[in-house]
Amino acid sequence: MATAGKTIRIGGASGYWGESAMATPQLLEAGVDYLVYDYLAEITMSIMARAYAKDPQGGFAGDFISSVLKPHGPSIAAKGVKLIANAGGVNPISCGAAARAAIKQLGLDLKVAVITGDNLLDQLDAIAAAGPSEMFTGAAFPDKSKIASINAYLGAFPIARALAEGADIVITGRCVDSAVTLGACIHEFGWREKDFDLLASGSLIGHILECGPQATGGNFTDWEEAGDISNIGYPIAEVSADGSFAVTKPEGTGGCVSVGTISEQMLYEIGDPQAYFLPDVICDFSKVTIDQIDQDKVVVSPAKGHGAPDHYKTCLTYADGFRGGTTVSFYGFDAARKAQKFAEHVFARAETVLRGHNLGDYSETSIEIIGADSQFGAFGSDSSPREVVAKIAAKHPDAAALSILLRELTGLGLATPPGLSGFSGARAKPSPVVRLFSYLTPKNEIGIQIDSEGVPIDYAVTLGQAFDPSAIARPAAPAAPDSDAAMVEVPLITLAWARSGDKGNKANIGIIARDPEFLPYIWSALSTTSVAERFAHFVEGGAAAATIEKYYLPGSHAINFLIDAVLGGGGVSSIRNDAQGKGYGQILLAHPVAIPAAWADRLVQGDIE
Structure with a gap:
């Protein structure tokens, strides 16, 4: 497969189950090769599990059928656009059947592939007998009578195989959010299991697209720049074979694509940016650069990959x-x-x-x-x-x-x-x-199957390798700022963008300097101690009990904080007003930062942007 100079366009059409249906027609009109849909979260899986318990034909994202395939199937077929969606939830087989029925009703010639193997609920007795501990807290395995769902987070290679078998539409159950995009890249460019840098880059593309308009001005610190969000544009990644990519949006839409919006999304809901674990690769985003090349268009450099883990993260609710x-x-x-x-x-x-x-x-x-x-x-x-x-x-x-x-x-x-x-x-x-209860399942204990228009294909998983994060070469911290200059304090929002989110009961807050010159001052001001004090009222035991990790991303002039046990359990196990930490970045943006007094006037005048 010749891929030199080849590019593909992938549209991010859904970030969660229940999102607006406006993305599909918008992206089809803009022209894409693939549309990718991310419907699932841990909470979503538990909701779908309850729906399946009531109706054995339910338990999937029906929106994919009613709001995507039925109204837009003819246009999808005419334009030759391929669809990849984790719409299968806890019942990918029924989702696939519904998709095929809709396609038949429309009189279209589209092939559907369904990937299964992630749902481990039928192995509950054996899993409970093994009694794995919670991977983050060490908690004991819960009462098996109360378990609603168990799903391993599958990767992208089965998706690529389904595409290679001729699928126009690929439906999965629980896979990692970025896999729906990475699968397309693997198929189009012939990337292999050990092309770790390429796989990390494709995963980054998927991470940027997986939340739809969060990459195009949604939840952006400088929210007024997004303009008409009632007509916000959904993101399009223009991907090259070397893993580099540009991000843009359809012409004539609201929103904005900038260094700020894409940087915020890159840091969204990650932990260690040099050890972001996914089933196909362990990603290092620390040296990724993001540059504005046109209005509403940025280019993102390739990421680095360390290898693939030897297990699947598995979550039960x-x-x-x-x-x-x-x-x-x-x-x-x-x-x-x-x-x-x-x-x-x-x-x-x-x-x-x-x-x-x-x-x-x-x-x-x-x-x-x-x-x-x-x-x-x-x-x-x-x-x-x-x-x-x-x-x-x-x-x-x-x-x-x-x-x-x-x-x-x-x-x-x-x-x-x-x-x-x-x-x-x-x-x-x-x-x-x-x-939520998370643990690890060895890859060789998961059986993955692809149903390609009724033809079953057993997919052999490539085993990974153990990885020690302590072996990572960490970048040197920014040099200490000049201590001799006269200083004044300004709120962090003057100097930085921020984006926050949840990782179970943890919250991450990404801070990106608006100008590289600001970063040493931000780094110095935002210590783990001062950040703990800002969130002390959310941590049982107060600031002294807070566990905070601080990471440096020199490529994007950014810092990522990961705060443990700060969401009251997180998701629907929490009774907090903000159970997912979505506003925590706004809290930290009020943190004071000391800067040279000479800068203050320049900031007011807009000379430092």
Whole structure:
């Protein structure tokens, strides 16, 4: 296969199950070779597992059929665009059947391949008997009667094989998010299992595309630059055989593609940027460079790869009691104090009722006064807001205890301090707490199969190798800034972009200097200690108990922080207002940074950008 000079265009058309359906027609009109769809997250898998338990034909992302194939199948076929989607959820076979039925109904000639092997729920007894420990916390294996889903995170090579067998549409279950893109690159360019640098580069492309418009101005620090987000453009990667790529978006759409947007997305939800583990390769993004070459177009250099791990990360979800909560608003004088007092009395009344029913105390409670800087802890403003929202929530092993809380919250409405308000509707209901448990499964214990239009193909997994992150050569930290100059403090947002997200119960916060000249000052100001203090109110035990890792990415003039046990369990196991750390970057952007006084005037005048 001759690939020199060859490029392909891949459109990132979905970042989660339930996202807007506007991407597919937009990207088809712009012209692409592939459309990739990422529908899955750990929470999504547990939801799909419950749906499958109720209906053996369910448990997949039906949006892929109803919002992609049925309305746009003719255009997809006419343009020769190939689709890769992890829409299969916990039931890829039914998803494949639904796709084939839709294609037949439309009278199209499109071949569908379905990849299975990730779903390990039918091996629950054997897995429970082996009793693997949680890979991050060391926790014991949960009660197997409460487990909803078990899925290994597969890689990209089975996808490439399905494409080589002539598939126009490839449907998978749980694979790593970036694999839907890497699979296309492997197929088109003939990359092999030991082309680790190329595989890391293709994984980076997938990582940039996997959250759709987050690469084109969504969640961007300089959010006003995104313009008309009602018509935001979805990302397109123009990929070369050497692993380099450009990112752009369809003409005439809103949003923006810049060094800032792509840098933020590169750091989104990663841990160690020099040891980002994926099933096909261990990626090193630390020296990747991102350069603006045109309006709404950047070019990204290739990444480096260390090798492939000898295991698949495997995640199971399990039920662990119930949670419940809601929000109410207060306005007027002393709004925050009124809201706090109201919430405290709601719990006091509910706990009295619990004792009467012999239900025991709530295992965890949460009061957050949104609008009173509750997310900023000790670094919040002392001002007295005149309107706030109180978020009140709790956990308990028994759903009845949450029903009591929600009933008493409503029932205290006539005894409240003045200014209580809220959008009327049905009373909130308890919901299951779904926890995540991650462990490692040796690759040789996973059997992968490809169904290519009814023809079964057993895919042989290439085994990897053990990898020791301590052997990584770490870049030298930025040189200490000049200490003799007169200094002034400015908020970090003046000097940097930030993007944050979750990794289970961990949060990552990526900080990218707007100018390389700023980085030494940012590095010096943002110590692990000062960052711990900013998030002390989110960590059990406070700042002293916080575990924080700090990494340097010299290629993109960036820093990545990984904060452990800071999300109250994360996902739907948390009762926090921000259970996924999406706003944590905004908290850190308020951190003061000392810079030379001479720069302050230049920053105001816009001379340093």
